[in-house]
Amino acid sequence: MQKMLSYVRRAVDQYHMIEEGDVIAVGVSGGKDSLALLSALAGLRRFYPKKFEVKAITLEMGYDEMDFTPVAALCQKLGVEFITEQTDIKTVVFDIRKEENPCSLCANMRRGALNSTAKAHGCNKVALGHHFDDVVETVLMSLLYEGRFSCFLPVTYLDRAGVTVIRPMVYTPESYIRSLAKRLELPIVHNPCPVDGSTKREEIKQLLRSLEHTNPGVRQRIFGAIQRYPLRGWAPDKTVRRKKSE
Numbered sequence: 001m002q003k004m005l006s007y008v009r010r011a012v013d014q015y016h017m018i019e020e021g022d023v024i025a026v027g028v029s030g031g032k033d034s035l036a037l038l039s040a041l042a043g044l045r046r047f048y049p050k051k052f053e054v055k056a057i058t059l060e061m062g063y064d065e066m067d068f069t070p071v072a073a074l075c076q077k078l079g080v081e082f083i084t085e086q087t088d089i090k091t092v093v094f095d096i097r098k099e100e101n102p103c104s105l106c107a108n109m110r111r112g113a114l115n116s117t118a119k120a121h122g123c124n125k126v127a128l129g130h131h132f133d134d135v136v137e138t139v140l141m142s143l144l145y146e147g148r149f150s151c152f153l154p155v156t157y158l159d160r161a162g163v164t165v166i167r168p169m170v171y172t173p174e175s176y177i178r179s180l181a182k183r184l185e186l187p188i189v190h191n192p193c194p195v196d197g198s199t200k201r202e203e204i205k206q207l208l209r210s211l212e213h214t215n216p217g218v219r220q221r222i223f224g225a226i227q228r229y230p231l232r233g234w235a236p237d238k239t240v241r242r243k244k245s246e
């Protein structure tokens with residue numbers, strides 16, 4: 001957990017993600033990434049110099065077989081309020097709209113519902129479980145399939161929703177999250193969504209795996225390019241640690 005906290009602390013510091021008095025809603029899907037993020041922010045809360053609160057929010061998508069009882073138990077152990085919000089996202093996406101490409105509608109509806117639930121529960125920030133590999137894959141997907149150099153941001157203020165979205169795991173590799181989730185026995189809830197994720201993302205994951213095999217450090221260099229260019233919103237404030245020790 002120490003290493004996880006240092007990955008998260010570096011992102012939080014270099015992108016100024018947390019301010020004194022923040023109430024942060026962690027979007028908890030039941031997957032390994034958001035459960036790891038929840039554990040990390042609950043841990044960071046204990047010693048971070050700026051005081052902040054953490055709440056967990058789960059949007060129930062409408063799948064009866066998803067049981068969040070173990071997630072509620074984890075929240076209790078971490079001393080974090082657990083909020084669940086019933087939604088009809090599954091019904092709208094699959095039964096009403098019968099979307100051919102359901103993932104983007106689903107993601108949009110989740111984002112909207114998460115932000116408004118967070119706001120309704122007094123949270124000014126929403127933390128999402130995107131990690132280092134998500135950043136590299138997303139930028140490569142946008143480059144190769146859309147002809148653009150773009151990615152989601154570490155910090156985004158959403159004017160209309162009135163919340164700021166933060167992604168404290170942008171420095172945390174997925175392989176580390178996977179092993180941490182096993183070690184901490186995080187209560188992963190199986191997601192029965194019938195759509196098997198994005199095939200394009202799978203293609204990119206495969207490409208990166210094979211590039212990494214022959215050119216170790218490829219992912220790190222792509223990530224470095226995002227910061228050095230820098231993509232808008234991705235220039236890290238590397239003076240933060242120095243300032244503290246001065």
Ligand SMILES: Nc1ncnc2c1ncn2[C@@H]1O[C@H](COP(=O)(O)OP(=O)(O)OP(=O)(O)O)[C@@H](O)[C@H]1O
Pocket residue numbers: 026027028029030031032033034035057058059060061110114127128129130
């Ligand atoms: N049903 C949900 N309720 C609350 N937050 C959610 C939900 N689904 C997704 N999120 C939030 O949005 C983030 C990105 O969603 P995505 O579906 O890409 O998750 P993921 O990469 O599979 O991560 P995870 O392992 O946390 O599910 C998640 O990490 C989580 O913080």
